[in-house]
Amino acid sequence: MIDKKEKILQAALQLFSEDGFAKTSTSRIAKEAHVSEGLIFRHFKNKEGLLQSLTKRGEEKTKALFRPILFETDPQKVIKKTIDLVIKIREVEEIFQVWKLEYKTKWEAEEYGAHKMEPLVFALTEAFQKMGFKEAKQEAHYLLVQVDGLVTRFYLQKDFDLDASTHFIKEKYKWSYT
Amino acid sequence: MIDKKEKILQAALQLFSEDGFAKTSTSRIAKEAHVSEGLIFRHFKNKEGLLQSLTKRGEEKTKALFRPILFETDPQKVIKKTIDLVIKIREVEEIFQVWKLEYKTKWEAEEYGAHKMEPLVFALTEAFQKMGFKEAKQEAHYLLVQVDGLVTRFYLQKDFDLDASTHFIKEKYKWSYT
DNA sequence: GCGCATAGTGAGTAATCACTTACAAAGGTA
């Protein structure tokens, strides 16, 4: 049998990211994980603690997702890979759930947690500088605002054409460079 | 004494937009509105019905907000006014709450309600056509994705510099035109 | 084997949830 703590985390990630933190009950999580409800509180102290465990885990998944961008030297590829982040969110089930939870939690708790994006801001700023943009940092923030818009639409608008949109944005950045 | 139905709606708008639908209880709304809890169910049938009343009202507020854009003939001003929407959201308390509720509800229910933006898509498409853009409709959608990003950041990131960002975006569209 | 920590359970807890019901007050019309 797999570690029961792990099963709780998986069930909670699925349910929180699907229905949100507030309307997911601990009894529901226990049922989904095939575990007694008390075990949740043994391992995570309370419901909030369970969420925090998931958030911490998610942060590491996100760091791993950013790493190939941070080590990229070609500035144009830094930008391309940043835009392609949203495609990865769609294609990797694990990342899909983590980011959905991330954004849902943001809106439930009204905290953006900007520090998580800081390394990406840095990498993008550098990239735009190399490409000769005057307001490189502004450009970096602007691109991430667009990513936020894409993510929002991707999760919430069923018929949103993510491929077309990301391609469109990448084209924009292409001709402003060459 | 003001209409008690109206007081319920105001209290609910405030609490739903602040804490979200799921974690706002009907008893809390009644207390805030200085009204017996039963009255909520007399007027709105159930909690969901109360939310729907607010949504319907909000939709009209939003239409009124869009109107000056739809009647604008100068294409460049259509774009400028669309970007400035986000500034209006910040500055008009009423709109501030309505849109916050709108986005919170979107993320709780996972439904984008794209139809509400349809008239704006149309106006923007026309504007980009007049300005000689080839993929005018794509451009329209792209601008609205950016608006979604701005709104997300404005509500969730406390230290987000909305003025700088909107100004930056407007500049982009200025030089791509002249 | 023994002792002990950790993992796990199931039946509880009080509080709160959305919602109902029985009834009273208020307002308009005849």
Next chain:
DNA sequence: TACCTTTGTAAGTGATTACTCACTATGCGC
């Protein structure tokens, strides 16, 4: 005045909530 509809309330309803507690099962060093 008498009648009826609408508005409003207070006290409930059973179900569900997050969480606790007393207890058992399991593994591990000795």
